[in-house]
Amino acid sequence: MWRVSKRSALAALAAIVALTAPAAAQAPPAPRAPSSRLPAAEMAVSPAVSLRPGGQAPAADTSRGRLSAPQMAGRSRAPVVARTDDSLVKAIEQQLRCTCGCNLDVYTCRTTDFTCATSPAMHRVLLARLDSGMTSAQVIAAFQQQYGESVMMAPPKHGFNWAAYFMPFVGLFIGLGIVAAVMRGWFRVRPRQPLEGEAPAEAGAAPTASDDEMQRLKRELERFEA
């Protein structure tokens, strides 16, 4: 989690970029009652489209405490408990892939895709394993045993999987080698002398400067440096 030092550092960065003006604060409105509803305009039903012909639409208003159409508000949720939001739980879940096929990690899926039943189930299993005294490494190992390596968000670092991590850097070094070889070839094969029709190579000279241009350049540089 974020520490005091990070806050200071980010604040300093914001000062550096000189763009830290706070968003215009609005005048505080009159305190709203906790159960107040949205403005009428936001609740307006489009006259053009009736969702339920024959007046079958659920009432727009809801009584305090219960929703008039709970089935329309997505999957019913259990209250968040401290364990659910625990940083260790999050850290483990962020390493595990939800097996529903969404390609998200368990934490992101269960807090994003609210139609998924898989990630909440994996979350419950994870909590149970932690409660049974398993360490985070053991929990992850248990998930791997259960679902295979594909349950990890990144290939576990062993055997053939190392190729995944090494190859980009192998590519970098091979590329560097090729570039170095090509450059050496250029240096060796082609002597250091001006090309045909080219002005003598002086450091920083324009690639194809004529005498007139060189004179002009000199004058301009003198003025520029003055």
Place this chain on the structure above:
Amino acid sequence: MTDIGNIALWIALLIGLWGSAVAFAAGRSRRADLALSAERSMFAVWGLLALASAALMKALLAHDFSIEYVAAYTSRNLPVFYTWSAFYAGQKGSLLFWAIVLATFSAAAVLMNRGRYRELMPYVTAVLLVIITFFVAVMVFASNPFEKLGFLPQDGRGLNPQLQNPGMVIHPPMLYLGYISIAVPFAFAVAALVSGKLDTGWLQAIRRWTIMSWLFLSVGVVLGMWWAYVELGWGGYWAWDPVENASLMPWLTMTAFLHSVMIQEKRGMLKKWNLGLIIGSFLLSIFGTFITRSGVISSVHSFAQSNVGWFFLGFLVLAGVASFALLAYRWPVLAAEARLESMVSREAAFLFNNLIFLVITFSVFWGTLFPVLSEAVRGTKVTVGPPFFNQVNIPLGLLLLFLTGVGPLIAWRQASTANLRRQFLWPVAGMLVTGALLAVLRMSDVWAIAAFALAVFVTVTVAQEFVRGTLARHRQYGEGWLLAVVRLVGRNRRRYGGYVVHLGMVMLFVGFAGMAFKSDTEVTLKPGQTTEVRSPYGHVYRFTHQGISQYEQLNRFVSAASLDVYRDGKYIGVMKSEKRQHMDSMGQPTFEPSTEVAIRSDVREDLYIIFAGSVQGTEEAVYRITINPLVWWVWYGGMVLALGGLISMWPTGRAPTPVKRRADQAGYVARVEA
């Protein structure tokens, strides 16, 4: 309309085949009549595809549910605004969209180059017609947008709610435009290889096309990030999904090309490399299409799986083999015209910059395909997700950011020690001071420190270029500061547009680095209950749950959870996150409920709130409250990037006289010593 569309596709197929053959024949025989026939074939194909597109659009707008595609992606109560996006929301429609856009670009390329590049144009026409014909053939034989249902449903299934977002109306076309427009530079490259006209003519012809492709890809990618951020609700904008990767790879190679082409233009070097980059970019754009449509790699963005992907794989292999065989054939005549004079030169810096672009492209490609490889080699599936890509690409990305600053500062040919000292003093000082400051303040994320320090380094390099150029103009011509800046940019658009692009990249990297400090909190609140969250900047946000309202709106039923938000005790507004249950015109729910995120953004951090659901049908709500630092920089960085691209590609009008050119470039000339 179905019949008209079908017939138009069939005729386009036949004319495309004819045109391709006759264009190649025109190139070989140099017969003007054949070349003219090929050109007319191109225009005819464009007209027929426009007719087919109009037929599909009319069917979509008229709710002709006898057509399978219309029934699958629209419904009677779908707003007209999104009916347009249904054109390319599904596989079949997107193929037609691709074909008509490619035909439009191709016809424009032929029109714009009439009477020019006479030896290239027949082959250019031929290559473009082959690509268009391929797309038409895929539609006709495997994925016909005019395929009929055996019955007439009362209503269609409707558009996926996540696609009912303004971002989705703009993002896919932009990305498609980027992908598709690469075909034009590719056609010129192949034409140069086939014809043997390998001078800089083909490069001049594609200069604006390449910047345009790059610009469309850039805007498409950034808009895709924005759509993912505001619509998918997972709290980020880049998940290293295979389809996201597929859009990134051609962008990387095109960016590499935009740098290396300068070396060929100025020094006659890197000819093979540039041809390879253009060919590679085109193949990667087809590879992206293959990934999206084959189902070989699992992705949330994929179209429905079908055999269409294998058509693309076949085309990809054929195009790759043919292109690289041609490159190999011409290899001996593609020798560099100049030599590299020093490792400390702009040429060398660009070469390293290209290498890093290519390595990042390779790492993305490798990571995307590694699950397939692992299964083939070991029989074991693995997942290659964000932890892998971040681990591999963050160091490479930072190296690239460093080279972004270095490249423009080093002189062409050979930089002197004095030049290096003069150019690098302030940027390096800025970088070191920033890094030291952040370290002293105990910012713990090393990569973020490096990113912020390098961001300052590149910013100072760009600022330095602008300041020196402006000063030179001011002193030499007595122009006011503003006029001097405007003229400096206006008269050297490609150069200074490029610097603006670099600034955009800096802003993007700052935004990416900010995500290292992202924080998530889950909380359950009853109406009137309050929770507090501390942001990375130390602000204390207080959220008071107002309750959940339910109401109908357009084609959906909305459950909206609202929070009063206070920052450091000061009221800053209401934030409302929604669950939307979309309905068909019969009032029946379609699709699963989707989530609308509440976002409050400023330059420092985004408040990102998701209404996760209600507790057992009550107004007690579960929220995920995410604080994302510096996300603003990503969106505005994208805008600056696009602005720089526009400046670079903006036409300069008539060619200036040599005297006028020298005067115009005074700021640049005065810097040549630097």
